[in-house]
Amino acid sequence: METEEDATRYLVAADILFANGWVAKALQIYRNMAADGHAVGIDKFRRIMQAYDALDPATRDLPGQRHIAFVGDHVVSTLHFNSNLNEYEKKVAFLSGVRMVELETSSQCNRRCHYCPNSKYDRISGNTYISDAVFNRVIDDLASVDYAWRLHFHGYNEPLMHFDNLVTRIQTARKRLPKASLCIFTNGDYLTKDMFCQLEDSGINAVILSVHMPPNKPWNERDVLQRIFDKANELDQKAMLTEYDAGKYMKFLLLGSNMTVSIHEGNYDDFGSNRGNLLPSVGEDVDERTRPCFHPMMFFIVNYRGDVVPCCDFVGDIPEHRPYVVGNVADASLFDIYANEKYTDWRINVLSTGKKPVPCNTCSQFDKRKRFDDDTQNLIDKAIAEAVAQKDGTLAAVG
Ligand code: SF4
Ligand code: SF4
Numbered sequence: 001m002e003t004e005e006d007a008t009r010y011l012v013a014a015d016i017l018f019a020n021g022w023v024a025k026a027l028q029i030y031r032n033m034a035a036d037g038h039a040v041g042i043d044k045f046r047r048i049m050q051a052y053d054a055l056d057p058a059t060r061d062l063p064g065q066r067h068i069a070f071v072g073d074h075v076v077s078t079l080h081f082n083s084n085l086n087e088y089e090k091k092v093a094f095l096s097g098v099r100m101v102e103l104e105t106s107s108q109c110n111r112r113c114h115y116c117p118n119s120k121y122d123r124i125s126g127n128t129y130i131s132d133a134v135f136n137r138v139i140d141d142l143a144s145v146d147y148a149w150r151l152h153f154h155g156y157n158e159p160l161m162h163f164d165n166l167v168t169r170i171q172t173a174r175k176r177l178p179k180a181s182l183c184i185f186t187n188g189d190y191l192t193k194d195m196f197c198q199l200e201d202s203g204i205n206a207v208i209l210s211v212h213m214p215p216n217k218p219w220n221e222r223d224v225l226q227r228i229f230d231k232a233n234e235l236d237q238k239a240m241l242t243e244y245d246a247g248k249y250m251k252f253l254l255l256g257s258n259m260t261v262s263i264h265e266g267n268y269d270d271f272g273s274n275r276g277n278l279l280p281s282v283g284e285d286v287d288e289r290t291r292p293c294f295h296p297m298m299f300f301i302v303n304y305r306g307d308v309v310p311c312c313d314f315v316g317d318i319p320e321h322r323p324y325v326v327g328n329v330a331d332a333s334l335f336d337i338y339a340n341e342k343y344t345d346w347r348i349n350v351l352s353t354g355k356k357p358v359p360c361n362t363c364s365q366f367d368k369r370k371r372f373d374d375d376t377q378n379l380i381d382k383a384i385a386e387a388v389a390q391k392d393g394t395l396a397a398v399g
Contacts, residue, residue, distance in 0.1 A: 007038040008148065009073060012096050016068060016075045018048050019092045024060055027052045067382035071294065071372050073099060073149075076380055080297060081348050081387035083341040090335035091145050097297045098338065101147070102312060103138055104155030104304045105130045105169050106162045110189060113212050115268035115282045117275050117315045118156055129165060134306035134329055139176050141334040148179035153204075155303055156315055160190040167202050174203030181205045187212050188231055188263070196235050200258055211265035219267040221247065228252055228263050237261065276313045276321055277359040284364040291367050292377065293350040293360060300338060306330045308337050310346040313365065324359075344387075352384050353377060 010029055018026035030045050052060060069076040079085060079093035108127035112119045142151070151173060153159050159166050166184070173182055183206040184199075191209070199207060211227045213219055228250075232239040237254035243264070244250050248271065251264035266272075272282040295311035302308055306329045307316030314324045326346065327337035337343060349357050356363070372380075 007033060007036075009075075011040065012092075013068075013070075013075050014048075015044070015092045016077050016079065016096050018051070019079055019089045020068065020077050022068075023048060023052045023055060067379045067386055069372070069376045069379035069383065071376060074294075074298060076297065076351075076383060078383045078387040078390065079339075081344055081351075081384045082390055083339060083344040084391065085339045087335070090339040094300075094335050094338045095145055095147075098149065098300045099298045100150040100152060101138065101142065101300045101302070101334075102152045102155055103130070103135070103169075103302050104157050105135070105153055105159060105166055106157050107304045107317075108161050109156065109158040109187075110161060111158070111187060111212060112215065113268075114216055115272040115279060116156070117278050117318070120278065121315070121318050123156060127162060128304055129162070130169075130304045131306070131330075134302070134304075135169060135172075137306075137329045138302055138334065139173055141329075142180065143176045146179060147177055149181065150183060151177065151180045152183045152185065154185045155301070155312075157304070158187055158189070159184050160186050160188075160195065163190065163195055163198075167198060170199075170202040170204050183208065185210060191231070191235070193235055196257070204259060206260040206262075209261070209263040211263065219265075219269065221250070224250065224265045228265075231263060239263065271364075273313055273365050274359075274362060275315070276324065277362060278315070278318075278320060280362075284367070286362050286364050286367055289356045289361050289363055289367055290354055292353060292371070292380070293356070293363070293366060294371050295365070296343065296346040296350055300334060302329055308343075310343060310350075311365075313363065348384050348388065351380055353381060 010033060014026040014029035017029070027048050030040055030048055033040050034045070067078065075096040077096070079089055080097055085093060106127050106129050107123060109118050109123045112124060118124070153166060153170060170182060173180065182204045184204065185208045188209040188211070209231065211224050213223060228239060232252070232254055235254065237256050239252040239254055242251050242253050247267065249264070249266035251262055254261040254263060268282065271284070274280055274283050299311055300308065301312050301314070303316040305317055307325045308327045308329065309316045309321065309324055310326055314321045316325050326343040327340055329337065350360050355361065
């Protein structure tokens with residue numbers, strides 16, 4: 001094990017193993033980590049040792065009936081498909097699955113791009129800020145687990161429209177979540193050099209600028225390139241091309257800031273998303289999706305009202321998507337919501353192989369791209385089957 005990042009990953013894996021009942025394996029990881037000189041939580045180490053000592057010596061080192069899959073940084077287990085978890089298990093499930101929390105600090109956007117739900121619903125005429133109660137709940141919960149992954153400050157809004165409020169929120173998050181990677185997506189319309197410097201001072205790690213075309217103007221490289229260079233000049237940054245797919249996508253990195261700043265744009269008519277069936281003409285047509293989707297595992301999306309939805313294609317404040325809201329952080333902790341029955345059912349439905357429920361059945365997001373190999377899918381399917389069997393009381397039937 002080379003880095004502290006690896007060490008964190010192993011400790012999360014050990015926690016999952018322990019929470020899933022695979023005590024001997026968890027203890028083995030903790031012992032290896034301690035022997036390698038990594039900082040391990042002594043209370044948890046002791047708890048795992050006590051649990052191990054309490055097990056029957058004749059059977060405790062035998063492999064248990066557990067199915068745990070590694071997908072990049074994620075550790076997928078039965079915990080993600082079981083809505084009957086204790087408080088500790090809920091946190092372990094959240095930490096091992098979620099890699100991006102998205103928090104919409106305001107509701108307003110100044111544009112109505114035709115490939116965005118904002119073209120059909122009014123997000124332009126007024127603004128509603130996220131309440132302190134909702135914001136603080138998210139930050140408090142993340143701080144309670146020393147959250148060390150991505151926290152994004154945007155949704156279907158333009159975050160820089162209400163800049164002072166945004167910067168205050170970022171500064172609070174920076175203080176409370178020193179390990180988290182803080183990021184905003186912006187259309188860049190409001191971004192001045194002065195704001196750019198204030199963002200650098202706020203503690204944010206990354207700014208991603210999207211170049212959007214004027215209303216109903218078809219995507220074209222010339223206009224996109226011009227906008228990218230104009231914006232880079234305005235911000236006094238040098239732009240370096242890092243990705244290019246002719247006629248479809250381009251991405252530049254802006255050099256010269258202590259933040260990671262990229263500016264990109266793609267042709268959303270071709271590879272956008274129908275956003276949970278709100279925009280049927282956008283993106284590729286999909287007749288019957290069977291490809292598993294990882295979004296309800298890795299995302300935790302909170303809108304300005306505190307509504308949580310299982311993926312960023314859903315808009316929690318419109319009638320068509322209200323049925324897909326899985327909870328509200330004004331009423332429950334992030335961990336309770338992530339582990340509740342509604343959210344768990346989303347993961348069971350979209351992470352397994354086979355037909356997907358509406359609206360995922362026509363979703364083109366990552367429909368062509370395989371996220372994991374067949375062996376990993378097999379483990380995930382088994383973890384789902386085991387969790388469902390636990391729920392039904394038929395665990396012994398799962399092989
Ligand atoms: S795509 Fe972005 S800029 Fe365009 S309307 Fe939607 S949120 Fe606003
Ligand atoms: S299949 Fe599409 S709509 Fe369904 S959860 Fe995944 S990204 Fe969202």
